[in-house]
Amino acid sequence: MSDTSISAAEPPASDREAGPVVELCGDSMDFDGPPVLEDISFSVAPGETRVLLGPAGVGKSVLLKLIIGLLRPRKGTIHLFGEDISQLPEENLFPLRARAGMVFQESALFDSLTVRDNVAYQLIQERVPDGEIDSRVREALSFVGLEETFEQYPASLSGGMKRRVAIARALIHDPELILYDSPTGGLDPVTSTTIIELIVKQRDVHATPALLVTHRLQDAFTLCNHRFDAEQDRMVPLPAGETNSNTTFLMLEEGRLILDGSLDELLHTDNKFVREFLE
Amino acid sequence: MATSAIDRTAKQIVLTVQEYSLFAWRAVLNLFRPPIYWTDFLMQSDIIGVGSLPIVILSGFFTGGVLALQSAATLAEFGATAVTGQFVSLTMIRELGAVLTGIMVAGRNSSSMASELGSMVVTEQIDAMRALGVDPLRKLVTPRIFASIAMLLLLTIVADAFGILGGAAVTVFLNHQNGTQYLNSAYEHLRYPDIIQGLVKPLFFGYLLASIGCFYGMRTTGGTEGVGRSTITAVVTSSVLIIAVDFVITHILLTIFPT
Numbered sequence: 001m002s003d004t005s006i007s008a009a010e011p012p013a014s015d016r017e018a019g020p021v022v023e024l025c026g027d028s029m030d031f032d033g034p035p036v037l038e039d040i041s042f043s044v045a046p047g048e049t050r051v052l053l054g055p056a057g058v059g060k061s062v063l064l065k066l067i068i069g070l071l072r073p074r075k076g077t078i079h080l081f082g083e084d085i086s087q088l089p090e091e092n093l094f095p096l097r098a099r100a101g102m103v104f105q106e107s108a109l110f111d112s113l114t115v116r117d118n119v120a121y122q123l124i125q126e127r128v129p130d131g132e133i134d135s136r137v138r139e140a141l142s143f144v145g146l147e148e149t150f151e152q153y154p155a156s157l158s159g160g161m162k163r164r165v166a167i168a169r170a171l172i173h174d175p176e177l178i179l180y181d182s183p184t185g186g187l188d189p190v191t192s193t194t195i196i197e198l199i200v201k202q203r204d205v206h207a208t209p210a211l212l213v214t215h216r217l218q219d220a221f222t223l224c225n226h227r228f229d230a231e232q233d234r235m236v237p238l239p240a241g242e243t244n245s246n247t248t249f250l251m252l253e254e255g256r257l258i259l260d261g262s263l264d265e266l267l268h269t270d271n272k273f274v275r276e277f278l279e
Numbered sequence: 280m281a282t283s284a285i286d287r288t289a290k291q292i293v294l295t296v297q298e299y300s301l302f303a304w305r306a307v308l309n310l311f312r313p314p315i316y317w318t319d320f321l322m323q324s325d326i327i328g329v330g331s332l333p334i335v336i337l338s339g340f341f342t343g344g345v346l347a348l349q350s351a352a353t354l355a356e357f358g359a360t361a362v363t364g365q366f367v368s369l370t371m372i373r374e375l376g377a378v379l380t381g382i383m384v385a386g387r388n389s390s391s392m393a394s395e396l397g398s399m400v401v402t403e404q405i406d407a408m409r410a411l412g413v414d415p416l417r418k419l420v421t422p423r424i425f426a427s428i429a430m431l432l433l434l435t436i437v438a439d440a441f442g443i444l445g446g447a448a449v450t451v452f453l454n455h456q457n458g459t460q461y462l463n464s465a466y467e468h469l470r471y472p473d474i475i476q477g478l479v480k481p482l483f484f485g486y487l488l489a490s491i492g493c494f495y496g497m498r499t500t501g502g503t504e505g506v507g508r509s510t511i512t513a514v515v516t517s518s519v520l521i522i523a524v525d526f527v528i529t530h531i532l533l534t535i536f537p538t
Contacts, residue, residue, distance in 0.1 A: 070406050091414065098412025108407035110399075122411050125314070125418075169411075 019082060020045050021177050021209045022067055027076030027086075029062060036062050037255045040076070044177070047207045047246055049199075051220045053259075053266075054252035055277065060213040061105060063252070064179045067211065068100055069093040081176065098122065100177040101170030105185055107162040109154040109169070115141070116150050119169045140168040144198055160191030167198055178202065180212040184219050196222050197235040203246070204228040217278065223247050224263045251277070298498070302416075303490040309414075309421040319422035326391075327423075328430035331384050332437065338383050339438030342375055343367055343445030351454045360456055364464030367446035368439075372469065372477040376439035378525050381484035384431055385517040389492035392423055393513035396496025397506035405497070420497070424489040431485030432478060439477060472536030480528055484521050491517040 020043035029037040036059045044050050054060050065071040066078060069085045077086045080096055088096075109118050117124065119140050120133045128136075141147045144164040154162055163183055170178055180199060184192035196219050202208055204227055214220060222235075224243045229236045238244070249266045251259035253273045259266060266274065309315075346367045354360050396419060399405045408415045443465055451458040495513040499505045 065406070068410055070409055094409075094412045094414055096412075097410055100410070102407070102410040104403050104407055104410075106403060108403035110404055110407070111402070121408075121413070125411075125413050 020079070021048075021081060022211065023079040024067070025077045025079075027066060027073040027078060029059070029066060029071065029073050035074075035255055037066070037073075037252075040257050042250055042257060042260050044209050044211055046209055049203050049210045049212065049223065049244075049247045050250055051223060051247065052211060052213045052250045052252065053215065053217070053220060053277070055215055058252040059255045060215075060252060061181050064102070064181050064211065064213055068097055068102055068179060098173065099175060100179065101173065101175035102179040103163070103166045103170050103181060103183050105181045107154070107159075107166040109162055109165060111154050113153075114150075115146070115152050115154065115157070115165050118154065118165060119172055121169060122173050136172055137168075140172040141165075143171065143201070144168045145194075158191075160187050160194065163187065163191075163195055164198065167195070167202075171202065174206075175208060178208055178210040180210060180214075182213055182215070184214065184216055192216070192219065193222070196226075197228070199223065200226055200235050201228040203244075205230065207246075220249065221263075299490070299494050302420075302494050302497070303424075303486075305416055306420045306424050306490060306493070309417045310425060314417070316418055316422050319418065320426055323422045323426035324430055327384065327388050327426050328433060331387055331430070331434055334383050334387065335380050335434045335438050336441050338379055339371070339376065339441035340445035340448075342379055342438075343371055343442030343447075344449040345445075346370055346375075346442070347446035347449035348453065351450075351456075360454070361460055362464055362468075363446065363450055363454070363456065364443075364461035364466075365468040368443050368465035368469060369473060371442035371446075372439045373473050374477075374525075374529070376442055377435045377477055377480035377484060378521065380431060380435045380438045381481065381488060381521040381525075382518050384427070384434065384485075385488040385492075385521060386514055388427065389488045389513045389517040390510045392489060392492030393496040393499075394506055394510045396420075396493055397499035397509040398503075400497060400499045401502050401506060415497070420490075420493040423493055424486060427489035428482055428485035431481040431488075435477065435481040472532075475536065476529070476532045479532065480525060483524055483528060487520050487524060488517040491520065 023043040025041050027037060027040045028035055040063065042050070052060050052063065062071060066073055067080065069078075069080065069088065073086055077084050079085070081099060083096060085093060085096060110121065113121070116134070116137050119137045120128075123133045123136065138147060138150065141150060144167050146161060146164055146168070149157060149161065149165065154165070157165065167183070183195050183199065187195065199210070199212065200223060203210060203223075212219075212223070224247050225238055226235045227238055227244065228234075243263050245262075248262050249259060250257060251266070251274055258271055259269060259274055261269075267278070269275070347363055350363055350366045351360060354363060354366070396405070405415050408418065446465075447458055447461050450456045450461045492513045495509040495516070499509040501508070
């Protein structure tokens with residue numbers, strides 16, 4: 001399918017030399033029962049967007065939580081921003097987590113706080129002055145196209161709007177890594193496209209490394225086949241035959257990583273499970 | 280089969296006690312290490328202290344009244360109705376004010392802490408907080424524990440005062456006895472050790488009810504049904520422990536300050 005790969009925004013050279021943002025080595029995980037993840041090894045390079053594919057229940061969300069230290073692996077090591085977090089005490093994890101952004105499957109907005117306070121949560125904890133908070137929140141909400149929700153509560157928002165607020169919350173701190181847990185899950189096609197457009201925008205404008213969990217192939221292909229056009233302020237398709245070289249794929253089957261490669265490798269693999277998934 | 284069930288339950292209990300001890304200890308240590316969330320402490324103080332004031336006033340007042348009613352008949356047999364005030368004030372200040380307030384506040388606030396934090400756990404809000412680099416123990420648990428301790432101390436004083444007033448109301452309006460005599464008797468026989476007993480207990484009770492409410496809330500599993508389970512467990516455990524700990528503290532304090 002793709003003979004040519006292009007990259008919309010390259011990370012700075014210093015970042016590329018710094019080594020992977022995330023690196024997993026032989027990680028396994030269980031919840032006092034059968035293994036949820038077994039011997040997982042992969043990495044996310046600076047500027048790279050990795051799409052983690054797999055049907056529901058194969059451990060995709062667990063893997064994301066391992067990466068940010070919300071869960072601990074039974075075996076193996078996880079390096080986040082170059083630091084081994086697999087045995088790191090919880091309190092030493094907080095500064096590392098603050099450097100990353102995570103969008104949860106069900107948004108996980110704080111329902112007793114307004115959209116403004118949700119998006120500004122990290123800034124409020126850091127005691128940033130109110131005026132600066134307001135302007136940064138408006139900027140983040142404008143990025144996701146929801147300026148009008150500034151004073152609303154999450155309960156009054158639709159599922160898609162909540163997801164976009166969650167993206168704004170993850171982005172306000174200029175994260176060095178973004179983890180998206182099924183950001184389009186349960187949304188209608190139009191809203192899903194809006195969310196994917198935001199992810200493409202963040203990838204191409206800021207070159208933030210990301211790991212996106214999804215079971216929707218169309219989202220994965222859209223990420224590969226589109227770029228963000230800043231002049232038109234929207235996502236546009238890449239010319240035929242071109243794909244984004246910074247977007248690569250991982251695939252899980254029953255807790256095991258069965259594919260780690262480009263779109264081309266995904267489409268031309270002989271693995272029976274991948275072929276069935278694609279079909 | 281039965282042995283393995285007992286073994287499993289025993290291990291579960293030991294594990295819970297261990298987890299609770301570590302949880303409660305970390306929550307206390309957090310008060311002495313920045314960042315300290317003073318705004319959350321004040322908000323929780325308002326919710327726990329001001330919010331519990333009506334139930335504490337009512338329960339204190341009527342308990343004092345009941346004590347005066349029940350004691351009057353018995354004391355009259357010995358011609359000792361003059362000591363009704365002493366009886367009510369000592370019982371309220373040394374024992375019932377703290378225990379009743381503890382149980383009332385546990386019923387109101389342990390449950391709300393367990394359900395609030397439990398809901399946050401099952402909707403991934405706690406995970407989101409951790410992912411944003413904020414320690415939920417420091418942000419949510421520590422302010423609740425210290426607000427509970429501070430507020431329970433003040434609420435106990437309020438309950439004691441209204442208990443004595445309730446006793447006075449019954450003595451004057453129902454038992455038709457002398458109010459001045461009641462208040463004199465209530466005041467004159469009061470000693471510092473009695474007051475110390477009454478004010479030491481709420482410190483422990485406040486710590487217990489908040490730490491248990493938060494502990495069960497933070498370890499909620501199983502969706503909304505799990506939130507209900509955590510709430511019930513938190514209220515039952517904190518209420519029973521308040522009474523059990525009251526026994527232990529009373530025993531220790533009576534050894535230190537013999538009557």
